[in-house]
Amino acid sequence: MTTKKKLLTEIGVFLLITFGLMFTFAWVAYDDTGEVKTGLEMLFYYLAAFSPAIGCIATRYIFHEGFRDDILFPKFTGHFKVYFLAVILPILFGILNCIFITIVLGAGFTIKAEGGVLEIIAAISLYSIGTYTAAFILIGEELGWRAFLYDKLEKLTGFHGSIIIGGIIWGLWHTPPLITIGLNFGKDAPGFPVTNILLMCVFCIGAGAMMQMLRKMTDSVIAPIIAHAVIDTICNPLASIFLSEEIVDGKKFQMGLCMIVSSLILGIPCWIYMARHSARHREESVTKEG
Numbered sequence: 001m002t003t004k005k006k007l008l009t010e011i012g013v014f015l016l017i018t019f020g021l022m023f024t025f026a027w028v029a030y031d032d033t034g035e036v037k038t039g040l041e042m043l044f045y046y047l048a049a050f051s052p053a054i055g056c057i058a059t060r061y062i063f064h065e066g067f068r069d070d071i072l073f074p075k076f077t078g079h080f081k082v083y084f085l086a087v088i089l090p091i092l093f094g095i096l097n098c099i100f101i102t103i104v105l106g107a108g109f110t111i112k113a114e115g116g117v118l119e120i121i122a123a124i125s126l127y128s129i130g131t132y133t134a135a136f137i138l139i140g141e142e143l144g145w146r147a148f149l150y151d152k153l154e155k156l157t158g159f160h161g162s163i164i165i166g167g168i169i170w171g172l173w174h175t176p177p178l179i180t181i182g183l184n185f186g187k188d189a190p191g192f193p194v195t196n197i198l199l200m201c202v203f204c205i206g207a208g209a210m211m212q213m214l215r216k217m218t219d220s221v222i223a224p225i226i227a228h229a230v231i232d233t234i235c236n237p238l239a240s241i242f243l244s245e246e247i248v249d250g251k252k253f254q255m256g257l258c259m260i261v262s263s264l265i266l267g268i269p270c271w272i273y274m275a276r277h278s279a280r281h282r283e284e285s286v287t288k289e290g
Contacts (some may be wrong), residue, residue, distance in 0.1 A: 007156045010063055011149065018055035018144055019173065022048050026176035038165055043178020048176070049137055056239065071147045074222040086214050086223040089270075090230035093262050094238040100258035101239070105247050119267065138228045145170055145208070146215040146224045159278045163212065167205030174200050186252030196256075203260045206267030207231070213270040216277075235259075 026048035029041050047054075060066055071257065076083065153162035177183040178196045184203070185196040214223035239248070239255075248255060 004156065006063075007152055010059055011152050011156070013062060014055045014059040014144070015151075015169070016150060017058050018051045021051035021054060022173055023176060025051075027180060030177065030181050045136075046140075050140030052142075052149075052173070053140045054144075056144045056148040069219075071219070071221050072143075073220060075218055075220045079218045079220075079223075082214060082217045083223055083226065084225040086229055089214075089266055090227050091234055093231055093266055094235045094259055096262040096265060097235055097277055098238055098242050098253075100257055100261055101243060101248060104254055105251055138225055138232065142211070142221050142225045142228055146211055147221040150208070150212050150215070159275055163209050164205060166212075167208040168201045170208055171201030171204040172197065174204075182252065184252075185256035188250075189253040189256075193261055199256060199260060203263050206260070206263030209267040209271035209274070210263075211276045216274060 024047075024236045025044040029045040029048055149169065150162045150166045153166050157165060172182060175193075175197055178185070178200055182189075182192075182196070183200075185192075185199055187193075187198075189195050211224035211227060214220055214227055217223070
């Protein structure tokens with residue numbers, strides 16, 4: 001079996017397991033409000049949320065790959081700046097998102113906490129505790145995308161192909177919650193649900209470039225897990241503190257578009273940086289071989 005055929009087979013098996021679990025269980029994991037209520041729904045939710053991780057582990061096992069690449073270890077030594085970026089970039093994403101929502105909706109960028117700065121710090125700290133829970137859940141995603149799919153795609157299609165194709169696959173994986181609960185863009189979006197799915201793919205291309213940069217710079221999946229968890233836990237509290245609820249209420253689609261713009265503003269520079277880094281690495285390898 002050639003390397004290309006082996007890569008295609010590995011990716012195919014991974015996608016079959018990952019999408020099979022997601023599309024089997026996610027439809028019934030939520031009610032229309034997006035809340036998981038019963039024990040059975042919780043079980044289905046975790047099977048869906050961890051489907052990329054299950055796909056990664058199963059595929060690595062099937063093809064006798066294991067985790068010899070040590071991608072599960074944090075590798076903090078020499079990578080402090082990158083782990084710092086893993087926290088700062090998501091916070092910048094949340095701030096940019098608030099700014100664009102303010103511009104688009106005239107939402108009023110004001111501090112609404114009556115207790116002032118101390119209350120804001122306390123609120124953000126409380127939400128930050130949720131980052132640890134989110135990080136556990138997002139192992140389910142990042143272990144699949146960053147510890148398997150993107151690397152396989154890069155070997156098959158090159159760095160740019162891995163970011164584009166990987167982002168599209170990651171976006172399509174969200175199809176069940178995009179339809180059932182209107183994830184990120186709401187059910188009132190024009191052209192629902194096709195528009196929502198396409199927009200999610202664009203978002204995942206931008207966000208995927210940022211996550212993959214963190215993964216490649218640390219040679220570990222831990223940094224993107226942290227970044228993903230911070231994004232999922234910081235955006236809502238920032239919006240609740242700085243944006244007028246009366247104006248943003250019912251504007252989920254417009255807010256989703258702002259989210260996409262923010263992801264591209266941060267993701268494209270990460271993409272360019274890693275493309276140059278990869279090219280420089282290839283040149284150095286050719287020079288050493290020569």
